[in-house]
Amino acid sequence: MLEFDTADVRNRNSHALEAPSPAALPATPSPECLREMYEVMVRSRRLDERCWLLHRQGRIGFHISGIGHEAAQVGVAFAMRRGYDFLHPYYRDLAMVIALGMSMRDVLLGSFGKQGDPSSGGRQMPNHYCYKPANILSISSPVSTQLPQAAGVALAEKLKGGDRVTVTCIGEGATSEGDFHEALDWAGVHKLPLVVVVENNEYAISVPMRLQMAIERVADRAAAYGIRGVSVDGLDVFASYAAAKEAIERARAGEGTTLLEVRVVRITPHSSDDNDSTYRSPEEKAHVRAQDPLPRFQKQLLEMGVLTPATIAEIEQCAQAEVNDALHYAESAPYPPVTWAMGPVFAE
Amino acid sequence: MAEKTLIEAIREALDEEMARDERVFITGTDIGPRGGVFLATQGLYAKYGPTRIIDSPLSESSIVGVGIGAAMNGMRPVCEIQFADFIHPAYNQIVNEAARMFYRSGGQYCVPMVIRCPYGGGMGGGLYHSQSVEATFAHVPGLKVVIPSNPHDAKGLLKSAIRDDNPVLFLEPKKGYRAIKGEVPAGDYTEPLGKAKVTRQGQDITVYAYGMMHFYCQQAAEAVARAGISVELVDLRTLNPLDKETVLASFKKTGKALIVYEDNRFLGYGAEIAALLCEEAFEHMDAPIMRLAGPDVPAVPYSRPLQDWFMPDVHRIAEAMRKLVAY
Numbered sequence: 001m002l003e004f005d006t007a008d009v010r011n012r013n014s015h016a017l018e019a020p021s022p023a024a025l026p027a028t029p030s031p032e033c034l035r036e037m038y039e040v041m042v043r044s045r046r047l048d049e050r051c052w053l054l055h056r057q058g059r060i061g062f063h064i065s066g067i068g069h070e071a072a073q074v075g076v077a078f079a080m081r082r083g084y085d086f087l088h089p090y091y092r093d094l095a096m097v098i099a100l101g102m103s104m105r106d107v108l109l110g111s112f113g114k115q116g117d118p119s120s121g122g123r124q125m126p127n128h129y130c131y132k133p134a135n136i137l138s139i140s141s142p143v144s145t146q147l148p149q150a151a152g153v154a155l156a157e158k159l160k161g162g163d164r165v166t167v168t169c170i171g172e173g174a175t176s177e178g179d180f181h182e183a184l185d186w187a188g189v190h191k192l193p194l195v196v197v198v199e200n201n202e203y204a205i206s207v208p209m210r211l212q213m214a215i216e217r218v219a220d221r222a223a224a225y226g227i228r229g230v231s232v233d234g235l236d237v238f239a240s241y242a243a244a245k246e247a248i249e250r251a252r253a254g255e256g257t258t259l260l261e262v263r264v265v266r267i268t269p270h271s272s273d274d275n276d277s278t279y280r281s282p283e284e285k286a287h288v289r290a291q292d293p294l295p296r297f298q299k300q301l302l303e304m305g306v307l308t309p310a311t312i313a314e315i316e317q318c319a320q321a322e323v324n325d326a327l328h329y330a331e332s333a334p335y336p337p338v339t340w341a342m343g344p345v346f347a348e
Numbered sequence: 349m350a351e352k353t354l355i356e357a358i359r360e361a362l363d364e365e366m367a368r369d370e371r372v373f374i375t376g377t378d379i380g381p382r383g384g385v386f387l388a389t390q391g392l393y394a395k396y397g398p399t400r401i402i403d404s405p406l407s408e409s410s411i412v413g414v415g416i417g418a419a420m421n422g423m424r425p426v427c428e429i430q431f432a433d434f435i436h437p438a439y440n441q442i443v444n445e446a447a448r449m450f451y452r453s454g455g456q457y458c459v460p461m462v463i464r465c466p467y468g469g470g471m472g473g474g475l476y477h478s479q480s481v482e483a484t485f486a487h488v489p490g491l492k493v494v495i496p497s498n499p500h501d502a503k504g505l506l507k508s509a510i511r512d513d514n515p516v517l518f519l520e521p522k523k524g525y526r527a528i529k530g531e532v533p534a535g536d537y538t539e540p541l542g543k544a545k546v547t548r549q550g551q552d553i554t555v556y557a558y559g560m561m562h563f564y565c566q567q568a569a570e571a572v573a574r575a576g577i578s579v580e581l582v583d584l585r586t587l588n589p590l591d592k593e594t595v596l597a598s599f600k601k602t603g604k605a606l607i608v609y610e611d612n613r614f615l616g617y618g619a620e621i622a623a624l625l626c627e628e629a630f631e632h633m634d635a636p637i638m639r640l641a642g643p644d645v646p647a648v649p650y651s652r653p654l655q656d657w658f659m660p661d662v663h664r665i666a667e668a669m670r671k672l673v674a675y
């Protein structure tokens with residue numbers, strides 16, 4: 001369980017400057033890296049699927065999915081200096097936070113609201129990620145609120161003369177909020193070391209993109225703020241990685257903010273509380289499922305010789321075992337004591 | 349000791365804190381070369397430059413949101429909202445984000461940030477340059493709400509607010525910026541947050557106030573003293589967390605309470621004080637607890653007689669004091 005270390009409070013927000021990997025990222029990830037990316041995708045997917053099951057069995061109260069977003073998230077996460085750069089995430093970033101170092105146990109403790117949930121100690125709903133050891137900042141539920149905060153993190157980094165890049169993620173629906181625009185405005189004015197990743201799955205719960213904005217590409221909005229806008233196929237790990245790498249490197253080099261649109265699909269309903277058959281036809285759902293980025297990546301890696309049927313089976317097996325272990329661990333963990341609800345509310 | 353105005357004391361606190369701690373920076377609209385519309389940051393831009401005195405875009409939500417992020421990345425931002433009336437676009441960032449960050453992250457992240465904000469009426473500002481927002485924000489756990497009523501405290505409290513690891517809403521009674529003067533020690537000193545102050549000893553009644561109303565209450569207490577009424581005056585100074593001890597101790601001494609505030613009366617800060625006294629000092633109660641507050645119309649009207657009708661003033665406060673003592 002997280003402890004409130006009040007002795008250390010003055011340093012609470014001072015992030016450890018762990019040695020970043022000095023070598024520049026390769027243009028194309030190495031075979032080992034590709035395999036790791038694939039592993040993260042599989043682990044995220046299996047955990048995500050299990051959460052739906054757990055919800056349907058009434059064992060957890062809520063789940064919101066990253067299924068269909070994993071390729072983009074893995075591409076972005078592996079272009080970051082993990083544990084060094086900041087992530088201000090949103091609720092679909094399961095593969096992203098796993099890539100940055102959260103474990104399945106960490107995630108499931110949150111789903112069950114159990115003691116030791118590193119995100120919030122059981123205070124927030126599931127999927128509201130926060131994990132200081134990996135420089136993952138805390139998110140709330142009102143969408144877009146993390147955007148000005150991410151701009152602030154980036155501004156502070158610039159003021160301090162540091163070179164950590166802040167990555168923040170958001171859905172395309174949330175780009176309609178004022179905070180999104182206010183944050184990009186700051187980012188442009190101050191040329192902030194920030195990458196705003198819009199995971200565009202074309203729906204905000206049930207509202208389709210054409211009712212959200214009168215433009216084709218979210219990335220087109222960048223021009224209005226004097227920042228760079230890029231739109232890529234977020235179902236393609238390679239494209240996502242390359243675009244994120246460029247955006248992050250530019251940010252680190254002082255060249256300012258990129259609005260990076262990764263076009264993805266939402267294969268599930270919006271959340272465990274949603275019934276998407278009220279607004280999506282069976283044909284559309286089948287079409288979306290057919291675009292699943294996971295088999296696509298698997299096929300690419302098989303063709304490249306990075307994976308073999310045997311390694312695929314092994315990765316599957318490991319992922320399933322890890323899910324089972326995490327589930328057992330989280331389900332048998334105790335609930336937090338009620339005193340945990342009482343605070344502290346203020347940092348002492 | 350030099351006599352200074354409230355705004356001068358605030359400026360001095362900002363200046364000294366910026367000199368003391370390089371993590372402190374200021375952002376808000378017009379706070380740069382202009383020095384703020386009330387001149388709270390006058391001269392600081394010339395001294396500290398554009399990386400520490402940052403004119404923000406005109407966007408209250410992001411002034412606070414950027415402050416939160418910067419605070420989480422090790423800085424100590426002081427964010428100015430130009431008028432309390434314009435704080436509402438930032439409500440979500442203040443209440444849902446800043447105030448909850450420490451709790452919701454299980455203590456992983458705190459938000460050492462000050463939001464400075466002029467508030468209150470009596471300056472001919474009409475509905476949108478006169479509002480009192482303290483009750484709205486004092487209701488929020490995780491957010492400290494501080495209101496100074498004199499230059500000495502303003503400097504000491506603002507320094508404490510900047511050094512605090514929590515988000516602090518520092519509300520400044522703008523009518524008092526130049527009207528309220530007092531001795532301000534040179535150099536460094538702090539006043540603790542969460543501590544009220546008995547600013548006048550008395551026997552007959554206790555009057556609770558803060559900000560501009562505290563200033564008026566001092567004059568009213570002076571006036572009724574000539575008629576032999578002994579008023580004990582408590583300056584609340586921090587509305588959240590409230591110094592219950594000082595509040596209760598004074599009431600136990602006099603048994604009669606009047607709470608004066610210019611915010612709307614209904615569900616205003618006086619209601620909390622009254623409830624506290626009822627719950628925890630009932631047996632000491634010697635008269636109905638009284639509130640003198642702004643009426644329940646949206647805000648202070650512009651036209652002079654209408655504004656005067658709205659604002660509690662020295663005369664009305666003195667009258668309320670006499671009424672209470674006679675009960």
Ligand SMILES: Cc1ncc(C[n+]2csc(CCOP(=O)(O)OP(=O)(O)O)c2C)c(N)n1
Pocket residue numbers: 092141142143170171172173174175199201202203204205266270
């Ligand atoms: C300010 C706010 N309004 C409404 C909601 C309810 N809500 C939660 S997610 C969501 C849709 C967001 O869609 P999008 O940004 O496209 O992200 P997606 O869920 O599709 O990934 C809505 C309306 C909210 N969380 N916050």
